Amino acid sequence: MRVFTSLDEVAAAAGQDLGSTDWIEIDQERVDRFAEATGDHQWIHVDVERAKDGPFGGTIAHGYLTLSLVPWLGSQVFELDTPGAKLNYGVNKVRFPAPLLVGKRVRGHVAFGEVTDVPAGTQLIIRYTVEIEGEPKPACVAETVVLLLS
Template structure:
């Protein structure tokens, strides 16, 4: 899979409305879910108690919603290579809606497209549409938009 290379505001602006691509699949293991629970102090049984979760609404543990969001940079970097940068800032997440749980051992991949690009006095504000697809799932885990500020070199 080849990455989309973006080196300037002008190149990004030309991609508005365009599909950027789809990442490789990432599988969420119970170990990764447990480590995230430890890092965030969120040990709700639906995430970490494998026996109790078997009797729960999903039949197994599920990944934290915010764990699935936290891998966005990893998946995004598989799709796009933004070059010629002084700095990149994660500016925000908009319209994020969780649609379906990600069960332990599910595989997910990121689908991304350019919604908008604005030049704010030399800083590029990029709005990227995202959908986290679950392999074999009817609905995506979530949909929304991520916003980056790119400070391109002149």
Template sequence: MRTLNGIDDIESLIGQELGTSEWTTKDQDDINAFADVTDDHQWIHVDEARAADGPYGATIVHGFFTLSLIPKFSAEIFSIEGMSMKINYGLNKVRFLQPVVVGSRLRGKVEVKDVIRGDKGTQVILAHTIEIEGEQRPACIAEVVTLLIE
């Protein structure tokens, strides 16, 4: 894991990749648990028999479940030191480019996109890519904005 020491350190890394997480696998139990928590029980996610005859030949991970893995992957890739607070500020861009079939292995990759200093804190924009093992296209890309307070 890489440690980022303050805003100057992060700013010096604009345009650079911070690293890649470990691979993780999401099974049907994980998908069902996410469906229960979010009340999203669409058949393509939870009905294994119907999904077997569907467009992907199996159930697929919810897009928002895939997106929700960003904090897990981030914690494996980097930490930010020297801040009194780190706040999720928002997302500039999210795209789900490829469905994630149940049992696929996923990992995250992070690049520092921008640092915007302001009176109320500093916005750090990180470009996250969630890759699927063996696939050319990623499952998801997202620009995550974090507000850092020194």
């Protein structure tokens, strides 16, 4: 776990690979709870029997479920213990290159991108790759934006 306690430390880490998390299994219960929370009950996510004959051979996690894991995965790799508030400012780019079959394990790979000064403070780009164990393509690639207020 890498802990950043100053904006100078964050800036110095621009472009650096911060590492990977442990693997976590994505089970049907998690997918079902996400479906309940979001109202997305599409059969490819929640109907185990029907999905067996579907395009993926089983149920798959929602793309936005995978994306929602990004902050938690990042917290296993780094901590921003800088002065001031930290805000999720947005997402520049998100892609879901491969379906995430329920029962598979994923891990997050994290890298810092650009760090720029903005009127409200410091803007940090964080690049996440959510890898699927044993698969050539990731489940999600996302470039998030964090605003570190001064």
